[in-house]
Amino acid sequence: MKSLRKHVVLWIILLIPYAGLFFVYHRYNSQLEAVANASVILISKQEKQLRLINFRGDELMCVPVAVGMNPGNKIEKGDMKTPEGIFSISDIQHSSNWKHDFGDGEGEIQGAYGPYFIRLNTPGHKGIGIHGTHLPSSLGTRVSEGCIRMDNTDLERLVPLISLSTVVIITPGTEDLEQ
Numbered sequence: 001m002k003s004l005r006k007h008v009v010l011w012i013i014l015l016i017p018y019a020g021l022f023f024v025y026h027r028y029n030s031q032l033e034a035v036a037n038a039s040v041i042l043i044s045k046q047e048k049q050l051r052l053i054n055f056r057g058d059e060l061m062c063v064p065v066a067v068g069m070n071p072g073n074k075i076e077k078g079d080m081k082t083p084e085g086i087f088s089i090s091d092i093q094h095s096s097n098w099k100h101d102f103g104d105g106e107g108e109i110q111g112a113y114g115p116y117f118i119r120l121n122t123p124g125h126k127g128i129g130i131h132g133t134h135l136p137s138s139l140g141t142r143v144s145e146g147c148i149r150m151d152n153t154d155l156e157r158l159v160p161l162i163s164l165s166t167v168v169i170i171t172p173g174t175e176d177l178e179q
Contacts, residue, residue, distance in 0.1 A: 114150075
C-alpha cells in the first residue's frame with residue numbers, strides 16, 4: 001500500500017511541470033491569436049471615411065461616414081463636434097430598437113442608430129460612438145451630433161471584425177484645425 005502511494009505521489013510530482021507547460025502553451029497561443037487578429041479603426045474627419053486596418057497594415061474596409069456637424073475637437077456636451085484622438089471601444093451594443101429625436105419635427109425615429117452602437121471611451125465625454133443610420137444620404141457629410149455614422153450594412157460587416165481591444169483613431173480635417 002505504501003509503495004502504491006509513493007508511486008502515485010511520484011507520478012503527480014512528475015506530471016505537475018507538464019501541466020504547467022500545457023497551461024503556458026495554451027495561454028501563449030491564445031495571446032498570439034489576439035495579436036494576429038488585431039486591427040485599428042482610423043476615422044478621417046477630412047475624408048469622412050472609416051478605415052479598418054489589420055496588424056499587417058492591410059486595409060480591410062474603407063467606407064464613408066458622417067461626423068459632427070460643427071468643426072473642431074469636442075469640448076463640451078452638445079457642441080455637435082466629433083472628438084479627435086486615440087480611443088478604445090468600451091462596448092458593442094445592439095441598438096436596433098433604440099429611438100432618437102433629432103429635433104427636426106419628425107419626433108422619435110425607431111432604428112436611428114442602426115443595428116449596433118460601438119461605444120467609445122472618450123474621456124470627459126459620454127455617449128460618443130460609431131453607429132448606423134436611418135439616413136444613408138447623410139454619409140460623407142458633417143451632420144451628426146458628434147458620433148460617427150455609417151451605413152448599416154457596412155456596420156454589420158465591421159462588427160464581427162473588431163473587439164473591445166480595437167483601437168480607434170479619429171483625425172481632424174483642415175476645417176477642424178482652423179477652430
